[in-house]
Amino acid sequence: MGDHSARPRRRGEELIKAIHDAVLEEVLEVGVGRLTMDGIGRRAATPRTTLYRRWSDPVEVLLDALHHQHPVEEPTPGADDLHGDLVHALRLMVEWALSPAGRAVAAILTDPRSAALMSEALFERVFADRGGTFTRTVLRYYADRGCFPAELLTPVVADIGEALVTKRLIDTGAPPTDEELAAIVEQAILPAIGLGPRAPRP
Amino acid sequence: MGDHSARPRRRGEELIKAIHDAVLEEVLEVGVGRLTMDGIGRRAATPRTTLYRRWSDPVEVLLDALHHQHPVEEPTPGADDLHGDLVHALRLMVEWALSPAGRAVAAILTDPRSAALMSEALFERVFADRGGTFTRTVLRYYADRGCFPAELLTPVVADIGEALVTKRLIDTGAPPTDEELAAIVEQAILPAIGLGPRAPRP
DNA sequence: AAAATTAGATACATGAGTGTAGCTAATACT
DNA sequence: AGTATTAGCTACACTCATGTATCTAATTTT
Known part of the structure; x- marks a missing residue:
């Protein structure tokens, strides 16, 4: 079993970020109604066990990802336009x-x-x-x-x-x-x- | 086996209408992504075999139902208001x-x-x-x-x-x-x- | 170096849904 | 009445997803 760790294991924030990115992409492609742990896991290249250790269902993953988004940029009005x-x-x-x-x-x-x-x-x-x-x-x-x-x-x-x-x-x-x-x-x-x-x- | 036809069998337009109504209700409750033949069939109280005789998937049922809706009422402007x-x-x-x-x-x-x-x-x-x-x-x-x-x-x-x-x-x-x-x-x-x-x- | 943690992997049982096949009974047509 | 049609029913094999259990290996911590 030579090549099962071609990429180093992700831990902590790096792993969480990959999962957050994955769920945001996945929901764009399939919508909320078709969002699954399987789909998120596949896209994040991480097993469902890893997801289930932290979240109980796909929508929870999604809401968590949104919770960690940077706030939206606010318009900054100029002086006279x-x-x-x-x-x-x-x-x-x-x-x-x-x-x-x-x-x-x-x-x-x-x-x-x-x-x-x-x-x-x-x-x-x-x-x-x-x-x-x-x-x-x-x-x-x-x-x-x-x-x-x-x-x-x-x-x-x-x-x-x-x-x-x-x-x-x-x-x-x-x-x-x-x-x-x-x-x-x-x-x-x-x-x-x-x-x-x-x-x-x- | 006494009561398996408590309600007479629906045929033709009556059956189609019941299925159309069912799919429009079902999609409100579950959204398009969770729409299933099973769900439509349950709501229409009709087996999937009946659905599959006419349509190949749930979205086709939905589009057919929309196709048979009455056109939308158009506003009729008065004279002076x-x-x-x-x-x-x-x-x-x-x-x-x-x-x-x-x-x-x-x-x-x-x-x-x-x-x-x-x-x-x-x-x-x-x-x-x-x-x-x-x-x-x-x-x-x-x-x-x-x-x-x-x-x-x-x-x-x-x-x-x-x-x-x-x-x-x-x-x-x-x-x-x-x-x-x-x-x-x-x-x-x-x-x-x-x-x-x-x-x-x- | 040893111990601790956990990511990644595998397996399993279960349920929901798919699509099909075959049959009977109800209803319409002749 | 006999014939034709098809709604309704049941069963089946298969796929996908769920949620869990267990284990090993990788990585971090001590």
């Missing part, structure tokens, strides 16, 4: 949505047997202290500086950008182009805060 | 989204192994000749009557209402209230077509 900052925030959202963690969260939220497992704590852990949607951070920053009346920043308005991006991702499965993101900003978000094409110039 | 007609259109969308067919379509679209099976023909079959989103029909009708400039009715604008409703359904799992639908119309759709609170009155 509402349009650009909104496009950038939406681009961050798209990047996150297409990340392994983002896709895994989406898979859980759309699985009838798992959505309830997405606890508030885990959600906050993934998103850290973001204070709401990607675009909300930007919008609040500019409202605070008087670019538009703060009372226009309602929950509906804060959701517009991400809602449109989400729907685009669902409808086409493809990421919106930068032109499409700009169109969302100009045609939907800015009019809602009174800065549409017919609005008085600030 | 843009706001009301938009709220009504969104309510129709919510009703459809929460219907067995609507939920089944959503389940397919969000399953990594099934989305590609939602062919264009089936999509059109489910939605009949709707000419676009629920709200687009209403918006086009009123643009044609000069209530707002037709060039503002872009693909982004046509999508705003349904995008926000979709996101709400995903985020909370619950249908939006009528107040929430009205807020979507007033805070997002109307501003985008130049009829927001700061717009000139038509």
Whole structure:
């Protein structure tokens, strides 16, 4: 039995990371409903006994992997470019949505047997202290500086950008182009805060 | 062996309908990834042999069931109530989204192994000749009557209402209230077509 | 070096689901 | 009534996944 340890054994964090990466990949390919210990083990090149020593079922592996993701990057508004900052925030959202963690969260939220497992704590852990949607951070920053009346920043308005991006991702499965993101900003978000094409110039 | 035919045998359309109903219910409970012939058969109180005589796998049963759904009700705009007609259109969308067919379509679209099976023909079959989103029909009708400039009715604008409703359904799992639908119309759709609170009155 | 830990490997029993074959009984058609 | 069709039933062989037990070898710790 000469070659059964071609690669050194992984231990501790290295092993855990490999398993976390594996479950995030596996769920993208098969969805939550078809996630198995066998599938995760195969992808991580680790036996099920190793998985069962730590986790009792595949969804637990998945939630643990999400728990250990780095928090999502938060938009950092500049000084004077509402349009650009909104496009950038939406681009961050798209990047996150297409990340392994983002896709895994989406898979859980759309699985009838798992959505309830997405606890508030885990959600906050993934998103850290973001204070709401990607675009909300930007919008609040500019409202605070008087670019538009703060009372226009309602929950509906804060959701517009991400809602449109989400729907685009669902409808086409493809990421919106930068032109499409700009169109969302100009045609939907800015009019809602009174800065549409017919609005008085600030 | 006295009671093995307590209920008469179903044949033809009656049997098919029972199976269609069963698969639409089953997919709501378990999702596409866990859909099985066994599960459908149990729910329809019919053996798998009966299913296999007609269909080769559970997703085929599901797609066939969708194929035989009645087309979605289309909004019928009135003469002079843009706001009301938009709220009504969104309510129709919510009703459809929460219907067995609507939920089944959503389940397919969000399953990594099934989305590609939602062919264009089936999509059109489910939605009949709707000419676009629920709200687009209403918006086009009123643009044609000069209530707002037709060039503002872009693909982004046509999508705003349904995008926000979709996101709400995903985020909370619950249908939006009528107040929430009205807020979507007033805070997002109307501003985008130049009829927001700061717009000139038509 | 010895001891401790555990990753990796193997085996097993069980259950769920698949797909098929064959049969009988119920129902429709002639 | 006789014939044809097929729903419903049972059985089977097979695959995959589950969860567990046990063991050895690799690696870390003492």
